[in-house]
Amino acid sequence: MEYRKLGKTGIEVSEIAFGAEFLVERPYEDTEELIRVCEDNGINFVDCWMSEPDVRSHLGNAIKDNRDNWVIQGHIGSTWQNGQYVRTREMDKVIPAFEDFMERFQIDTLDFGMIHYVDQIDDYDEIMNGPFIEYVRKLKDDGTIAHIGLSTHNPDIGLLAAENPEIELLMFSINPAFDMFGAMDDIEEYRKEGAYDNDLSSLNPQRAEIYELCQKNGTALTVMKGFAGGNLLSDETSPFGVALTPVQCIHYALSQKGVSSIFVGVRNPQELEESLRYCTATDDEKDYTEVLKNAPKHSFKGQCTYCGHCQPCRSGIDIAMVNKLFDLAKNHDEVPASIMEHYHNLKFNATNCIACGDCDERCPFEVSIVDVMLDAQDLFGFRL
Incomplete structure (x- = not known):
């Protein structure tokens, strides 16, 4: 396992990280088994956005003996109401939900307190000019969270976060399919039938600008949705008409400027092992360019993807x-x-x-x- 620093924080995390989204309604034994596989293979970074109480408790119990070895992203604004997940900015719901997170994880300090799932400009403005950010700032001042992060799928929000020195980490959806789209204020737009039917034949430069800006400003950049919800792993569901491997998807994300780590969502140790193959994969196994260039749909042939394979330049041009x-x-x-x-x-x-x-x-x-x-x-x- 290779490790990278999270922007200016200096914290080192594994390139492959554990996203716990598939642990909902699963027994504790499943969580413990996956955490042990992570630890055995050098994974030291976990994200938990889920508000379902058992997920939080199971993860807290599974990592408590090795807490000092783990870096945790926990989300503020993800709540459990009437037996289901609800994203909210209502402080009478936000505060007890976050306190529940800390209690169930059995921790006094959270490494990254993530402002949860901000995909609309109005939502971002409300957060940054109201009681929500005041609460987050207090958590940091009190030492309850060490660093402030934000998660989004929207490039417009990503740019705002990357330019905001208060945001120390940006969690962003990065994969070659999503990277063809501009700003969207609803993640479901990526999943709609026909979403990829239009003339999408090159990477959206605004998204590449986010990656560049994060690197320039020292904003840590972590990746979610690296497999596009699994769609990229199947010929039938891939918008390119051909599947990529988990190794190729991981390499794509880790090749973007500024990226430190990619969270992989897995259901079992076998799926985790497929992602861990990246650590020993050859350059040919990692290479995604031939797939994208020759894809039957949305080929990038003739379109710059800012991949950097063209370097070095005799004249020193980036x-x-x-x-x-x-x-x-x-x-x-x-x-x-x-x-x-x-x-x-x-x-x-x-x-x-x-x-x-x-x-x-x-x-x-x-x-x-x-x-x-x-x-x-x-x-x-x-x-x-």
Whole structure:
């Protein structure tokens, strides 16, 4: 198992982490068995967003003897009401639900207190300007939580969180299917029948911008929905018309800038072992580019995915970044000032391209990178 630091916090966590979403209505023995497999294989990071009381109690009991070895993400705003999960910002529900979490996990300090599931701008604004964030700040001031995090599926929220120094960790849904979409304020949009029928043929540059911003600002970035709810693992349900392996999905997520760890949701030790194969997989087994390039539906052939296979550049250009900024800017009538500034602040930009063609030869998606550099020169102008 390899380990990475969580942004500026300096906390080291396993690249593969345990997402406990499938433990609802399962006996304690199942939880204990999975936790032991995690510990035996070096997994030291767990996320629990579930409010179902037994899940919390089972996880707390399973890790209590080795608590010092675990890093925990726990969610604030996930409640259990009338026998079911409810996301809420009502403080008379939020506070007892979080206190229940701490009691059932048998802990005094939570490593990351996660502002739970924020997918609407109005919700984000209400949280950040009301009693919810005041409560979270108090938890941190009191030492009940060590760090503040936030979970979202919406790139608009992701950008806001990555720019907010108070948010130390962003939990975001990252996989090659979701990465084709722009901002959505409802996770169900990704799952609707026909959601992928439109002309989705390239990664959304806004999402790539989030990953870059997290790395730049030292905001820890952790991954959920890495398998797109399992849809990517089957030819029948994959939006590409062909399945990826768990190893390829994990590699995709861990290859994005800023990412520290991916939470895998598994039902049993066998499924966990499939993900753990990543630790010993060959480069060929990890490679997802050929699958995406040759997919019968939504092939990325000819489209930059900002994967970095084109590097190194003889002129020192960050090719993926230039492509990303070009994609962000090209659909505007006028290049936004922020994008223009970012481009011209690059140490080397498209102006420095010598058209050697080395990058074209290395690109797995057959992007004409030299042509993009020329187009970027036309769009952005020459160095200021």
